[in-house]
Amino acid sequence: MYRDITFAFFLFLFIFAQTGTYAGTYFAVDYEVSNGNIIPFAIVHPPGYDGSGADLQIDICVLKTFPDSEKLVGPLQEAIETWNQQVPKTGNCQSCVLWEEAPPPGNLHAGTVLLHELGHCALGLGHINLEGAPFVLPSSFTKSIGATEVVDGNGLRGDYEDIHQIPVQVHDLTWFRTADNDPVIIDSTVIDINTFSRSVAADLPAGHNYAASANRAVAEALGFADTQAVMYSRGVPQMEYSGLSADDFNMVRMGMTGEDLLAGTADDYTVHLRYRANCDDDVEIRVELFPLGPDGVGICDAKIVESFVQGLLKFHWTVVREDGAPAIQISLNEEHSWDYGERIFASGFENGDLSEWSTAAP
Amino acid sequence: MSEHLRSQNLHPATSNIGRIRFRKRLIAFFVILWACVEVTSQPVGADVCFTFSADPGEVVLLVTSRGGMVGVHSTFTLYGDGRLEYRHEGIDGTLHEKYDFHLDYSEMEKLLRLAVDHSLLDATEKDIENKVKALRPDGRLPNITDGVVVVFEVTLTSYRTTGGERGKTTNKIRLPEPTYLSRYYNIPELHGLAAILGQMSDYRRLAREHLKGR
Numbered sequence: 001m002y003r004d005i006t007f008a009f010f011l012f013l014f015i016f017a018q019t020g021t022y023a024g025t026y027f028a029v030d031y032e033v034s035n036g037n038i039i040p041f042a043i044v045h046p047p048g049y050d051g052s053g054a055d056l057q058i059d060i061c062v063l064k065t066f067p068d069s070e071k072l073v074g075p076l077q078e079a080i081e082t083w084n085q086q087v088p089k090t091g092n093c094q095s096c097v098l099w100e101e102a103p104p105p106g107n108l109h110a111g112t113v114l115l116h117e118l119g120h121c122a123l124g125l126g127h128i129n130l131e132g133a134p135f136v137l138p139s140s141f142t143k144s145i146g147a148t149e150v151v152d153g154n155g156l157r158g159d160y161e162d163i164h165q166i167p168v169q170v171h172d173l174t175w176f177r178t179a180d181n182d183p184v185i186i187d188s189t190v191i192d193i194n195t196f197s198r199s200v201a202a203d204l205p206a207g208h209n210y211a212a213s214a215n216r217a218v219a220e221a222l223g224f225a226d227t228q229a230v231m232y233s234r235g236v237p238q239m240e241y242s243g244l245s246a247d248d249f250n251m252v253r254m255g256m257t258g259e260d261l262l263a264g265t266a267d268d269y270t271v272h273l274r275y276r277a278n279c280d281d282d283v284e285i286r287v288e289l290f291p292l293g294p295d296g297v298g299i300c301d302a303k304i305v306e307s308f309v310q311g312l313l314k315f316h317w318t319v320v321r322e323d324g325a326p327a328i329q330i331s332l333n334e335e336h337s338w339d340y341g342e343r344i345f346a347s348g349f350e351n352g353d354l355s356e357w358s359t360a361a362p
Numbered sequence: 363m364s365e366h367l368r369s370q371n372l373h374p375a376t377s378n379i380g381r382i383r384f385r386k387r388l389i390a391f392f393v394i395l396w397a398c399v400e401v402t403s404q405p406v407g408a409d410v411c412f413t414f415s416a417d418p419g420e421v422v423l424l425v426t427s428r429g430g431m432v433g434v435h436s437t438f439t440l441y442g443d444g445r446l447e448y449r450h451e452g453i454d455g456t457l458h459e460k461y462d463f464h465l466d467y468s469e470m471e472k473l474l475r476l477a478v479d480h481s482l483l484d485a486t487e488k489d490i491e492n493k494v495k496a497l498r499p500d501g502r503l504p505n506i507t508d509g510v511v512v513v514f515e516v517t518l519t520s521y522r523t524t525g526g527e528r529g530k531t532t533n534k535i536r537l538p539e540p541t542y543l544s545r546y547y548n549i550p551e552l553h554g555l556a557a558i559l560g561q562m563s564d565y566r567r568l569a570r571e572h573l574k575g576r
Contacts (some may be wrong), residue, residue, distance in 0.1 A: 028507070099433060102452055104450060116431075117507075119479075291555075296427075296542075299509045303500075
């Protein structure tokens, strides 16, 4: 009888995983699922989330251990402001390069890498694309776990036509809009479990094979040039994000619906990042330059823990610092020559998008 | 772009730079003797003597990396004759940078001794991972997002410890972000990898500065 109960439990989990439960490209979910530590339908929340509806304030400082460390302050403040504004946009990515394309020469933009790493460490987001193993090249296909092969019917990787081949079971990790599976569109749709799903098996629009991924090529095919999620796993020289994509925004909003996954209820929370000038203060995240060897660029060092006591199925997880570390750590490689360039105006002045500027004469 | 640099430009304090040929047994004997004598003054590691090939076609040390955010990787290949080749390539195989250095015997020995003294000839990835896990309350490996995996491979022609002598020995280790991990985990193998990577970064930096200064 005990064996029957155990079998039923795992059968339940298998079915539950396939039919509209709650997971997505959240931080560390792929790692933890691959190691058998958590269930695939987990949502990861920013540091400090404990299940209550409240404003999460996340303090971030720059550790000034190297002469150039001070130069990180400006790009970090800009990245913090971008996440705090919570305004999605199209045309947010200049010189975006996919994994299938050759990178240009030059220096990496510190603000772009910091924006991405804050997405992991401060907002609990994961990558949107398929990364494989260290010796398997990443790609622009939509993220999943367990697919032995991803079939791309039309030459466009990460769009609705891809098929993730199932040997035994593919873990679907990517959230999508159930109405249209469009990862870059911006409209008035309220993001919660009624409009957003992870279930490829149950909730895709008719004719769609898989969740579409917010990479530049897919966005272009959908009518939005130079648009890409900040949480795409590649960062190359000259590449710069001027804001969040809809996908980045939607994933944060989904987390903000709280335990019940419904928007507009008492357990919803907000999240606000704050720059602190002093790392001696009690901060959640420390940013630094650190020698990462010849090829490292930037890393987020954190782990996830259960947000609050839950039953057998633990959906909600929170980003926390690693054991023994003073804080969650974002490190940029001190050995690189970085582009620390700050834009004086952050509202489209440089790229000609004046939609945020008033046309009325003062 | 390829730049051939004499190692004296990298180490101006070294007085007599050049290749030392290891063909004669007498020289090889003194090399072994010298390497063994040198060991006794080392503060770290067991009583270890080693020799390495002088064959220009033989790779004695290979350090490279994969993964990370950009999709370019560095490969440092040290050959038996002291030639150290640095290549910086994209994942599509495009060569971005290439330098050739020449290390003399003492520089090669110093580099390989870092590996020997930090047990990198014997350790496996699993050994090191288990040591990291043992130091963590949750008993698991850390998840370092966006990091690179470093591949380290060393080959010695002989390797003698208090436990006995071994002939040709090759060891290969792949680890994520060893330099970063060495900061939090006091594990000799991680410190050794970090030191070797640091030395490789120094060579590359000196090469770039040398080119800039021309």
